[in-house]
Amino acid sequence: MKPVSFLLIAFLLTSLGFGTACGQSLLPKKSSLGAGSAQQPEKPPVQLSTRIECEADRRTAYLIVAAKIPPGGYLYSLTQPGPSATKLEIAMNDGFQVAGAFRPQQAPHVEGDPGADDRIETHHGDIEFHLPILITHGTNPEDLVIDVRINGQFCQDNQCHLIQDRVLSAKLQRFRLPEHTARVAVPVNR
Secondary structure, rough: OOOHHHHHHHHHHHHOOOOOOOOOOOOOOOOOOOOOOOOEEEOOOOOEEEEEEOOOOOOEEEEEEEEEEEOOOOOEOOOOOOOOOOOOOOOOOOOOEEOOOEEEEEOEEEOOOOOOOOOEEEOEEEEEEEEEEEEEEOHHHOOEEEEEEEEEEEOOOEEEEEEEEEEEEEEEEEEOOOOOOOOOOEEOOO
């Protein structure tokens, strides 16, 4: 079999979620074709961050995971069928309770039939995923720390990068003022 044919078959299998037992790409690390080095487990060029924003009642809050996606790049959605979906897992502690599910700030771009398993759902540009939480009575919001494990896949310029077990710690960044008072957030002094 010609090397180009092997690379094409390997790329297609990897794109469909088939790989080695360890989830590694079937493709070589560097392709002589200059593209198609899919799913390299390295730090992707997408910038990820986390924070907590708390309402003035000091109990209602939001855990926010933000992704700054470079131009031409995309991150798969939380609801993308298959192994490429972005997955956000939180480490529970006594300082809070989950009050909903992670929701993206903007709906993903969907290609294909929205109900089909072969659809592609992606986020472009800057995106935030919000998780409503309730801060436990007796917990100071300024002391709350929540660890978030991030897994997924970022793609740009025909290359995809796995985001594998990135753990970020979210801390209180600001209090939100009531909407009737002002639409300004008050930063937390640390």
